Amino acid sequence: MTMASSNTPIPVDDGFNEYESAVKRQKSTTSKVWDEMTKLDCENKNELKAQCNHCKTIFSPKSSSGTSHLRRHLNSYLKKVNKDITQYTIAIQPSPEGVPSIKNYKFDADECRKAISTFLVCGKHSFRTVEEPAFRYMMRIASPNFKNISRHIAARDVLMYYAKERDRVKEELAKAPGLICLTSDNWNSEHTNDEYICVTAHWVDKDWKLQKRIIRFRALFPPYDGLNISDELVLCLSQWGIDKKIFSITLDNASYNDVMVSSILCDGAFFQVRCCAHILNLIVKAGLELADDVVGKIRNGIRYIKKSRIRRKRFYDVADKSFHLNVTKKLRQDVCVRWNSTYLMLESSLYYKDMLDYWGQRDKDYQIFALSNEEWRNVVILCKFLKVFYDVTCIFSGSNYPTANLYFRGVWKVHKVLLDTVKGPYSFLTPMVKQMQEKFNKYWAEYSLILSCAAILDPRYKLNYVQYCFNTIYGVHASDFVETILSNLRLLFDEYVKKSKSTSSFLGGSCNVSDKNPVDSGLDEHNDNSADFGGYFDESDDYKQYLNESSTRSEKSQLDIYLEEPELELNSQIDVLDYWSKSSVRYNELSLLARDLLAIPISTVASESAFSMGKKVITPLRSSLKPKTVQAVVCLDDWMRAKGFSAEIGCKKDNEDDDDDEDDEDDDDVSSVAF
Numbered sequence: 001m002t003m004a005s006s007n008t009p010i011p012v013d014d015g016f017n018e019y020e021s022a023v024k025r026q027k028s029t030t031s032k033v034w035d036e037m038t039k040l041d042c043e044n045k046n047e048l049k050a051q052c053n054h055c056k057t058i059f060s061p062k063s064s065s066g067t068s069h070l071r072r073h074l075n076s077y078l079k080k081v082n083k084d085i086t087q088y089t090i091a092i093q094p095s096p097e098g099v100p101s102i103k104n105y106k107f108d109a110d111e112c113r114k115a116i117s118t119f120l121v122c123g124k125h126s127f128r129t130v131e132e133p134a135f136r137y138m139m140r141i142a143s144p145n146f147k148n149i150s151r152h153i154a155a156r157d158v159l160m161y162y163a164k165e166r167d168r169v170k171e172e173l174a175k176a177p178g179l180i181c182l183t184s185d186n187w188n189s190e191h192t193n194d195e196y197i198c199v200t201a202h203w204v205d206k207d208w209k210l211q212k213r214i215i216r217f218r219a220l221f222p223p224y225d226g227l228n229i230s231d232e233l234v235l236c237l238s239q240w241g242i243d244k245k246i247f248s249i250t251l252d253n254a255s256y257n258d259v260m261v262s263s264i265l266c267d268g269a270f271f272q273v274r275c276c277a278h279i280l281n282l283i284v285k286a287g288l289e290l291a292d293d294v295v296g297k298i299r300n301g302i303r304y305i306k307k308s309r310i311r312r313k314r315f316y317d318v319a320d321k322s323f324h325l326n327v328t329k330k331l332r333q334d335v336c337v338r339w340n341s342t343y344l345m346l347e348s349s350l351y352y353k354d355m356l357d358y359w360g361q362r363d364k365d366y367q368i369f370a371l372s373n374e375e376w377r378n379v380v381i382l383c384k385f386l387k388v389f390y391d392v393t394c395i396f397s398g399s400n401y402p403t404a405n406l407y408f409r410g411v412w413k414v415h416k417v418l419l420d421t422v423k424g425p426y427s428f429l430t431p432m433v434k435q436m437q438e439k440f441n442k443y444w445a446e447y448s449l450i451l452s453c454a455a456i457l458d459p460r461y462k463l464n465y466v467q468y469c470f471n472t473i474y475g476v477h478a479s480d481f482v483e484t485i486l487s488n489l490r491l492l493f494d495e496y497v498k499k500s501k502s503t504s505s506f507l508g509g510s511c512n513v514s515d516k517n518p519v520d521s522g523l524d525e526h527n528d529n530s531a532d533f534g535g536y537f538d539e540s541d542d543y544k545q546y547l548n549e550s551s552t553r554s555e556k557s558q559l560d561i562y563l564e565e566p567e568l569e570l571n572s573q574i575d576v577l578d579y580w581s582k583s584s585v586r587y588n589e590l591s592l593l594a595r596d597l598l599a600i601p602i603s604t605v606a607s608e609s610a611f612s613m614g615k616k617v618i619t620p621l622r623s624s625l626k627p628k629t630v631q632a633v634v635c636l637d638d639w640m641r642a643k644g645f646s647a648e649i650g651c652k653k654d655n656e657d658d659d660d661d662e663d664d665e666d667d668d669d670v671s672s673v674a675f
Contacts, residue, residue, distance in 0.1 A: 017239075031067045035109065035147070036074050052077070107145040117161045120154060121636045122645065124616040127151040127158075155629060162632035165639050169213050170240055176203045176211075178595040179247035184233065185604045186224070186254070187611040191623040194219040196614060196630075197229060198607040199236055204595045208581035210402060212606050214638040215240055217614070219627035226259025234264065247271065248450070248600045252278045253443070271450045274443065276396045276407060277603035280414070283439040284339045284389050287432040291382060294375050295342060298349045301356065301369030302331045319355045340393055343386045346379055381426050388417045397605045404600040405576055408455035411444055412469040419473070447481070453489040454597040457590075459579055460568045493559045496593045558590040610634055 033050075040049040040058065050059045050070055054077055059070060120127065128151050129135055139146045149157075173180065181202040188195050199216035216236045220228065237243040248271040251257040261272050288295065306312050316327040332348040334341040349356065353376060360370030371379070392410040396403060418440060422433045455461050466485060470478035556564075568574065576598060584591035617633050618625060 031071075032109070033067045033070045033074060035145070037070055107143060109145070109147070112143065112146055113149070113157050114161060116149075116154065117157045117636075118640065118645070121158060121161075121633050122640060124613075124633075124637075126622060127154045130154045158636070159629065159632050162636050165636060169215070169639060172205075172211070172213070173201060173203070173215075173240060173242050173245075175206075176245070177206050178204055178592065178599065180242050180245045181247050181596075181599045181601060182249040183601050183604045183607045184249060184251055185607040185611075186220075186229070187608075187614060189614065189618045191618050191620055194627065195222075195224045196220065196611075197232055198610045198634075199233065200606045200610070201240075201242070202599050202601050202606070204577060204599045208577045208584075208595070210400065210577060210599065211642070212399060212601075213642060214607075214610055214635050217610060217631045217634040219630070224256070226256040226262075229256060230260040230264050233260070247596050248273055250275060250601050250604055252604055253282070271600075273448065273451065273600060273602060275602070275604045276410070277393055277605060279439075279443045280389060280393050280396065281339060282443075283414070283436050284386070286439045287436040288339055288342060290432045290435060291428075294371065294378055294382075295346070297369050297371060297375070298346065298379070299334060301366060302333055302345065302349065304366060304369060305331065305359070306333065315355070315359065318358070319352060323355050323358075325352065325355065340390055343383065343390045346383045346386070350379060350383060378428055381429065385417070385421060385429065388413055396603050399601065399603075399606040399609070402576055402598040403602045404451050404454035404598050405458035405461070406455075407451040407602045408447065408466065408469070409461065411447060412473070415440065415444070415473060447485075449485060449488045450597070451600065451602060452485045453492060454600065456485070456489055456563075457580075457594045457597055458576055460570055460572060460574065462567045463563050464567060465570070490559065493557070493590065493593055497557075497589050500589045500592065558587045562587055562590055610638065613637060 036053050037050040037059075038053060040051055042049055047060075051057070052059070052073065054074075057073070059073070116130065119125065120129065130149055130153075131151055136148050139148070183200045183202065184197065186195060186197050196217060196219055198214060200212055201215050202210070202212045205211050216232075218232070218236075220232060222228075234243070237246065249261070250273040251261065252275045305315050316330075319325045320327045329351060330348065331352060332341070332345045334345040357370065360367050392414055395406050395410055418433055418437050421429055422437065452466065456463055456466060463482070463486065467478065467482050470481045474481060580587075580591050580594045580598070587594075613634050614630070617630055
């Protein structure tokens with residue numbers, strides 16, 4: 001028994017290089033002439049004969065030319081074939097004159113296979129779909145030239161497609177003009193019990209558009225502790241070539257994340273941001289636990305009405321005809337793990353308040369869930385109180401627009417409403433609010449410095465708004481908090497100024513251009529009568545440096561000029577990235593800092609949304625998928641969404657009155673939500 005050579009490479013399942021085998025296998029495919037030729041068996045197995053599918057001519061092998069003679073035959077034969085209108089197709093895009101043009105149809109097998117991969121990935125379809133008789137019938141009707149493929153080939157095509165797109169995304173990250181921010185979260189698959197890590201990269205591109213891409217969706221190996229996760233993250237950043245370009249990382253409040261961050265950020269290389277949406281969730285859930293009586297009655301009452309289809313239909317019929325309510329707005333049931341669904345449930349119950357009271361008078365079984373007038377008043381107050389948290393959560397959970405600049409205002413609103421409510425007249429809210437204040441102080445007793453700096457770089461807020469907010473909270477001590485934030489912002493800005501000057505000096509040093517004034521050069525060469533008072537020491541250069549430093553000290557920095565300009569309207573709807581894009585000429589160094597600060601995501605929603613995708617990929621029928629295939633499908637789906645693919649084929653959700661569909665409506669569209 002012989003041992004394998006020590007030089008034999010060991011395949012590494014590292015979540016990155018394992019896809020190369022699919023690409024290499026794809027490169028070894030046979031010539032396209034075999035789409036039009038049939039291989040014939042020969043007595044000599046080393047020989048190969050081919051028969052043309054069109055003219056049935058048989059060709060013997062030519063070792064010197066490979067398949068070139070076969071290709072020449074096909075080209076010459078196809079030219080002789082008479083063309084008729086069936087060989088043409090109407091172009092999808094109209095001609096410049098606006099009239100659809102007729103062009104020659106050419107079947108592209110590679111593009112067809114790529115389209116099938118897109119169909120499988122974006123639709124979360126099983127690879128076995130390509131072997132189903134109905135699918136093959138559809139493809140045969142759509143394109144008679146298409147050759148059926150197996151599920152193994154379909155899976156290999158997806159891996160190859162992923163590897164190519166991965167290289168393109170890697171190039172995008174390398175060309176990112178600023179630094180890159182990360183979000184990361186973990187998820188456990190209930191069907192495979194595997195622990196997955198999802199890492200998403202966020203950055204602002206050269207056109208000042210916010211970009212995000214999932215760069216890792218990989219199964220972890222136990223133990224699932226902070227050190228193991230940190231090793232996985234470091235490996236991921238190294239493979240993508242962005243380990244020197246990271247500005248911040250946003251994580252939830254899991255204990256293993258603290259261990260992971262401490263092992264990575266030992267030299268303070270970048271900033272850690274805690275997921276604000278997760279903190280808000282903890283704050284509100286702590287309070288709602290004490291308001292479960294009235295909430296429980298509403299929850300059970302709605303469940304009772306919706307339990308019977310006949311009862312539900314009768315309820316909405318009476319609401320429409322007798323109370324003239326818009327019954328397209330349904331009663332909502334909440335989900336115990338999502339407090340925002342509880343708020344939506346309370347909001348919908350208030351809309352149907354009169355109808356629910358009417359129903360309680362006529363249905364004896366529902367009377368145990370009916371609310372008194374006092375309880376309804378408490379629901380109105382509670383709903384108004386929770387609306388602040390709901391709106392802030394919606395804003396914080398966005399991933400298609402900058403959120404770093406919105407952090408300060410959102411946290412201040414939560415802080416202010418807690419302080420005002422605990423002093424207010426509503427005694428039934430006091431125990432709940434005190435519980436919420438404890439959670440708030442645990443996580444947000446000190447506002448995040450880096451995110452508060454981002455608020456100052458929002459032209460609607462600047463320094464005056466930060467001062468106003470702190471004055472309402474801390475009174476005479478507000479100046480201490482403001483000064484701390486401003487000093488940190490100045491330190492950051494100074495670093496970017498140094499970085500910009502070092503880059504400029506490097507570019508300038510590569511040019512053979514003298515900085516010396518030509519007039520001064522002439523004086524140096526021809527003035528022989530100049531007096532030398534210093535001997536070996538010439539103070540002229542030192543004096544010039546002193547003048548330059550003095551003028552620099554007296555000049556205002558770009559940050560000072562920006563802060564002195566008046567703010568924009570507080571509630572104006574602006575694209576903050578567009579503002580800095582237009583201001584980058586005036587504030588070229590400050591805009592570099594703004595680009596990186598505004599790219600920081602304040603929640604891990606971008607990574608958590610991938611877990612919803614993962615649940616659709618890893619189903620009971622697909623629980624045997626390899627982790628590398630899962631990563632390829634999830635990442636490809638995300639990258640195609642970034643291309644706008646889902647927007648082109650997306651369809652509107654049906655608003656049906658089903659038990660589950662009502663509560664699955666999209667609650668996360670916050671484009672119209674404002675503070």
